[in-house]
Amino acid sequence: MTKSKLFDKLREKNRGQYRMLAFCIFLSVLLIGAFAMMYFGPTVQEFLPEGGDIRKMATLLMAATAAGCSIFTLYASMLFFRYKSREYGIFLALGEQKRNLNRLLFRELAGVTAYASLAGLAAAVPTSWLIWKLFESFLVSTDEMVYRFGFGGVVVGAGFAVLLALLLGIAGYRFVRRTDIMKILRTQHQPEMVKKIPSWTLPAGIVMIPLGILLALGIPQMSVYLLGRSAPSVTNLFYVFAVAGIYLVLLNIVGGSRADRNRRRFYKNMVSVSLMRFSARSATRNMCVIVLLLFACLFACSFGLTYLDSGSLGSMENTKGFAMHYPAGENTLAKEDIFDTAEEHDVQIRDYAEGDGADLVISHNTTDYTEDGRYVSADREHAKTSLFLSEEMYETLTGRTAEVEPGTYRTVITPEYQENIWEHVDGLYRAANPDTGTAKELSFAGTLEDGNLPRMSDPYAYVIDSGDYAELTEGISGTWSEHLVLFDVDDLEGSYPFAKALYAMYIERASEDTFVMSLYDRWEEKKAQEAGQEYDYSGRLDVSTENTQLINEWKYVPDFRIVSSQDILQSISVYVMLCLYIFIITLATAAVMTYVRGISVAADNRDVFESLQKLGADGRYQRRVLNSQLSKIFTYPGILGCAVGMLFVVFQNWINDRRYTFSEIKNIGILSVVCVLILLFFYVIYRSAKGRAEGILGIKTREKYADKRNSIRYT
């Protein structure tokens, strides 16, 4: 028998601990590795714009993910070290050198980390492929979006594994340095000071949680709309108020005594309540972190759902699948070209309509943002141009009537439009011909809903009386006219190849003069030139048939819904994936922390349970005490975390635009299902922790013997 054989045997005995640590390392490396393989793979790297916001966000979120993974692995290592501590204490008492134990521990940690990391990296390759395929099922599978393996991801995954090994090494070093023979040998429970938790903590906490969230979300909005200025960032501190509320609720649950109300229940739960009260502070802190993790988990889920929605085709109410507008002189695509291309792609066109509108100079009331953070009303005379249609043309293009009296106008808004602080649907008061200067005072007569036209003009497109239109556009040159084409197809979902081909044709035939930025306005440019000033939006975009990412950049970008929906999906897929990752990681961290806390209840209170046994408590009583502890650890943070997450999402959705859209209600429904699934997942972890804890306390073994004795007695 040698030392190494003895250690092998001890390892074998405690293989559950090694397995758990290895699993956490494996999971961390797998998650980071799989993500890095996708993100640093050639497909995503070539797809994402250089130095763009998505890259910054992705890097930031990946760092947060790595931090989350590190935290839950370190937390799992605490349980590993807790099991090791008794073993180490005995070895130290029997004269083993600390440095030998150090060496052994680091060898073991290095071994576990190396094996688990290699396995994690190896599993990351198929996992990244699988996740990619999953996302591909949401997207249209194109040649550019095919999965390509990136070695850079392996390097990042391996780098993370090294970092994890370093962190575990530091944790191991701290463990050995802090190993105190006295503590281990005497295994005395060192309780915290028990202070009476006042009963007001529960109602105070319950009020503080929603109030904190409501104030943190609502004050910035109220400040803008009521006071006309941005709220200072210090209002975010109201979130701390909500966190303090969570702490108070949990503190009351953990350490509060309700002896006065129900004496019978008090005595029934006296032991389990007292057990928790002796570690009230650490238990509350721990549960608070679990609540916040679950909140982050639901928040990530809600964020992912919102992103996913932004890429869907939506309801398409009053919206045509294909819409184009371009300067009238361009003559980009003839009707025959469009129909021929549709035929080539076996696409049936319907509701085809085309016609002209005019870019008239508008005078309107709007909102400006001053340098000192105030929102002020601004009257902009002859400020810029907007698209105007006669009521007849509106009917031709949309197939819907628009009744507009002379001297009035109707503002065209999208079906899902919600008014904001900047622009007002009734802000326009005068329109003018940019060539002749003929102007006409107009008054607001209401809105019209259309999914395509508002996208063609800023701030809005307007419909005026046909007589007024003729008067205002008399003598207008082609420069200020736009040609509009709108149509639908029978199978929009299946029209992607046709849309792509049409998109390519549109760009090939467009002149470079139309490659202007979406904020470009010819009138503003003209005025700037007359004043001898430089115009900020004069530049030309690099438009190519391959680049379909110009939806918010190019003024005359074709509004082909199937293309934009797929493009949005492609660009948001990185976000959705990140949200999914954060969801998994926060949930895993919360689960590991809760599990460890559950096991600690048994490990830390072994002597209490022994005393209970000596006092005549049978297995059933001990199990009840244990279950009461464990269920508190799992139930309260689980329910509170989900409730706070849901509350936040519900408040946020309302405060954003003071209404619930169909998609928001749908997402709240999905989140509720996710909450139920999270609680079920916690229940599974609870069952596992319960079994393990009963094993540690020997409850099962004692019950088995008791059953045996009973059966002998009865036979």
Place this chain on the structure above:
Amino acid sequence: MLKVEDLSKSYRTGDHVYPVLKNLSFQVEKGEFVAVMGPSGSGKTTLLNCISCFIPHDSGKIFLNGKDLSGLDETGLAKVRNQNLGFVFQDFMLLDGLTVFENICLPQVIASRPVPQMEAKAARFCEAFGIEKIRDKYPAEISGGEKQRTAVARALMNSPYILLADEPTGNLDSRSCRAVIDAFLQAKEEMDATVFMVTHDSFAASFCDRVIVLRDGTIYTELTRNGTRREFMDELLEVLRELGGAGDDEE
């Protein structure tokens, strides 16, 4: 064998300093079986922990076979614990993952002693302490008395100068308690072992050659056994009655 000179130890809680051991001096001869008794807070467990070097003392000296243990570094202490001291703890401190036989071998495994001699010695001890039938069993499968006899055998594996026992019968029923005491006596008689035991159990202490009674960190009295065990136990009980009951030591 063991010489304690002017040993002092105090604990500090906030601004308060509580002296636990006050200039304590005594000696234990080779082959002697000595018990330390005293009421709660008298300092008996602290004394054992200072001798074991588990906690540092404030002043005074502890000599083990003439060697001063004060001021030894970590490596030196580990060597002393492995080679010169044998420990028996109240809750046995056996490694659950190792069999009885493997637990007994542990001190020699740590010292990297040759395997055949080690195994032969462990087998001898198993036989001597009546645990050969359970040698391949795990701690979870044996009784408290058997666990403690395993712990005694383990403590003797490296032939230490002295065996330090901390409430060795504290967790045992009367039959197992007798078996453990017999193991100590056997070690003393057959191996000339020196045993220093902290206990609140006057029955266990009555088997000793000498009992040091502590009160408030000083030696209240020392009793040496001259007559029968029964008479010695009566003598002990009388002294403890004077002190107001032995009580548990929960320092």
